[in-house]
Amino acid sequence: MSEPEPGWEALAARARRGDPLAIDRLVKELSPYVGRICGAVALDHADDAMQETFIAVLRALPGLREPAALRGWVRRIAVREAVRVARRAERVAPLDPTDPAGAPLPEVPPLDVAVVVDVRATLAGLSPEHRAILVLRDLEGWSEAEVAEALAIPAGTAKSRLARARAAFVRRWAS
Amino acid sequence: MSDRGAVGPAQWPQGRLDAIARLRVVETAVRGLGSAERIIEAPYTEVWDFVSDLEHAVPTFDSLVRKIRVRGRTPLPGGGERLDVLSWSTGSPVPMPFDVHLDDGLCLMHARGRLFFVGMAAAPESPGRTRFRHVEGVPLPGGSLLRPVFRRTSRADLNRIAQELGPT
Numbered sequence: 001m002s003e004p005e006p007g008w009e010a011l012a013a014r015a016r017r018g019d020p021l022a023i024d025r026l027v028k029e030l031s032p033y034v035g036r037i038c039g040a041v042a043l044d045h046a047d048d049a050m051q052e053t054f055i056a057v058l059r060a061l062p063g064l065r066e067p068a069a070l071r072g073w074v075r076r077i078a079v080r081e082a083v084r085v086a087r088r089a090e091r092v093a094p095l096d097p098t099d100p101a102g103a104p105l106p107e108v109p110p111l112d113v114a115v116v117v118d119v120r121a122t123l124a125g126l127s128p129e130h131r132a133i134l135v136l137r138d139l140e141g142w143s144e145a146e147v148a149e150a151l152a153i154p155a156g157t158a159k160s161r162l163a164r165a166r167a168a169f170v171r172r173w174a175s
Numbered sequence: 176m177s178d179r180g181a182v183g184p185a186q187w188p189q190g191r192l193d194a195i196a197r198l199r200v201v202e203t204a205v206r207g208l209g210s211a212e213r214i215i216e217a218p219y220t221e222v223w224d225f226v227s228d229l230e231h232a233v234p235t236f237d238s239l240v241r242k243i244r245v246r247g248r249t250p251l252p253g254g255g256e257r258l259d260v261l262s263w264s265t266g267s268p269v270p271m272p273f274d275v276h277l278d279d280g281l282c283l284m285h286a287r288g289r290l291f292f293v294g295m296a297a298a299p300e301s302p303g304r305t306r307f308r309h310v311e312g313v314p315l316p317g318g319s320l321l322r323p324v325f326r327r328t329s330r331a332d333l334n335r336i337a338q339e340l341g342p343t
Contacts, residue, residue: 039188046190058204
């Protein structure tokens with residue numbers, strides 16, 4: 001008979017006390033989820049991004065006030081670390097956190113991830129920030145407000161950045 | 176769109192944490208551990224088949240362990256097993272109980288009462304070669320003072336595993 005699944009709160013509490021078995025269990029349980037975000041944002045450096053994410057999660061775990069909110073908290077760290085690792089690996093500067101004024105926003109519908117092809121190759125042509133916003137909004141289904149919070153950018157910037165990311169994705173995918 | 180072949184979210188790039196990386200992550204959150212890592216000149220399956228047979232393997236490469244007995248095994252949700260283990264140290268008649276998590280390429284052994292922790296991880300490096308990491312220590316306040324000792328014992332354990340499995 002299989003051991004009963006511990007709740008997130010119980011697992012996080014044991015991990016906070018430094019229990020190595022609980023720490024590994026937490027890492028294993030969260031790995032598919034973190035791997036999806038890091039995979040799409042950090043691409044070839046996804047494994048490094050995952051390791052950095054979990055190290056950051058465990059360092060900050062003692063300060064987590066609401067263990068029930070663990071998954072949302074972890075995904076914000078995963079996005080941040082994946083963008084950071086990708087920027088470092090690709091030697092690209094961060095995008096301006098405010099929306100550049102001027103150019104009109106392209107009108108692009110949400111991506112249908114069920115019919116997207118050559119995803120990796122297409123994503124590789126985008127900046128880490130554009131990859132992050134696409135994966136959060138169109139693959140993970142976050143709201144624009146959640147995306148803005150996770151990426152620490154104003155809501156207006158999230159909206160315009162998403163439109164530009166979708167347009168860039170479709171352009172590269174179609175080429 | 177679909178003439179190039181449709182894929183779903185599962186085909187989006189997916190990151191993966193191998194057993195060595197999982198052990199490194201655990202190490203960053205547990206104080207007082209000393210570690211060592213090396214390449215063993217043997218295929219991964221051979222290395223892990225040997226090491227994961229704890230009752231036979233551990234006394235052959237850990238000079239501080241005289242005997243290991245596995246008292247029970249329970250599958251863990253999501254893969255792997257939880258083992259209830261007794262370990263007899265060299266020169267001690269009293270066994271120390273351990274909670275053990277055994278997964279593909281990863282073995283974590285935590286003594287009840289948190290007095291001692293051992294972690295072993297293996298991952299294929301290249302055909303016929305395996306990367307192996309060993310950590311151990313006392314995960315208690317002050318345990319980091321013993322880290323140099325556990326680095327040495329980890330290295331010694333690794334070298335014995337390499338001798339056991341490597342080319343003769």
